[in-house]
Amino acid sequence: MNDYKAAFNEAVTDLINHKITDRQERIKAVEALTDAYIDSVGQAPDSVQLERLADYILVEELTDMHPDKITREEYPFFSSWQLQRRRNKESSFGNVATVGVDGKDHRKMTKRKRRRAEDNYVDRSAKIRNKERRERYRIERKPGEVRTYYQQ
Known part of the structure; x- marks a missing residue:
C-alpha cells in the first residue's frame, strides 16, 4: 500500500514540475492521474496529494500577489x-464605537482598584501631610498680639 502512495507522490511531483500553463490541460492531466490511481488501487488518493493537485490547478489564483x-x-x-x-x-467592530479617527481611545476612563499595600502607603503619607498642614494652620490662625495705634 505504501508503494502505491510513494509512486503517486512522485507522479504528482513530476506533474507539478511540468508546469503546464493552460488550466484546462492541467485539469485533464490531474484527472487522468487520479483516475489511473483509483483504477489501480481501488480507492481515492491521499488527501495531502489531492490538496497538492488542487493547488496546482489553481496556481494562478494562489500566486496572485x-x-x-x-x-x-x-x-x-x-x-x-x-x-x-x-x-x-x-479591525473588529468592538473598537469602532470607542476609537476615533485620530487613533485614540475615547472611552470613559475608569480608576483601577488599589492594592492593600498601595492604600497603606497612601494613608501613611496622608497622615504625615495632615500633621504638617494642621501645624501650619494652627500657626496661621493663632491670634496675634493686640496692637493699638492711637493713644487715649
Whole structure:
C-alpha cells in the first residue's frame, strides 16, 4: 500500500514540475492521474496529494500577489498567507464605537482598584501631610498680639 502512495507522490511531483500553463490541460492531466490511481488501487488518493493537485490547478489564483483581489475578480479566494494578511489588517467592530479617527481611545476612563499595600502607603503619607498642614494652620490662625495705634 505504501508503494502505491510513494509512486503517486512522485507522479504528482513530476506533474507539478511540468508546469503546464493552460488550466484546462492541467485539469485533464490531474484527472487522468487520479483516475489511473483509483483504477489501480481501488480507492481515492491521499488527501495531502489531492490538496497538492488542487493547488496546482489553481496556481494562478494562489500566486496572485495583488492585495485587492476582490475588486478585480468576480469570485476571488485567498491562499492561507493572503487570508492571514487580510485578517491582520481588519479591525473588529468592538473598537469602532470607542476609537476615533485620530487613533485614540475615547472611552470613559475608569480608576483601577488599589492594592492593600498601595492604600497603606497612601494613608501613611496622608497622615504625615495632615500633621504638617494642621501645624501650619494652627500657626496661621493663632491670634496675634493686640496692637493699638492711637493713644487715649
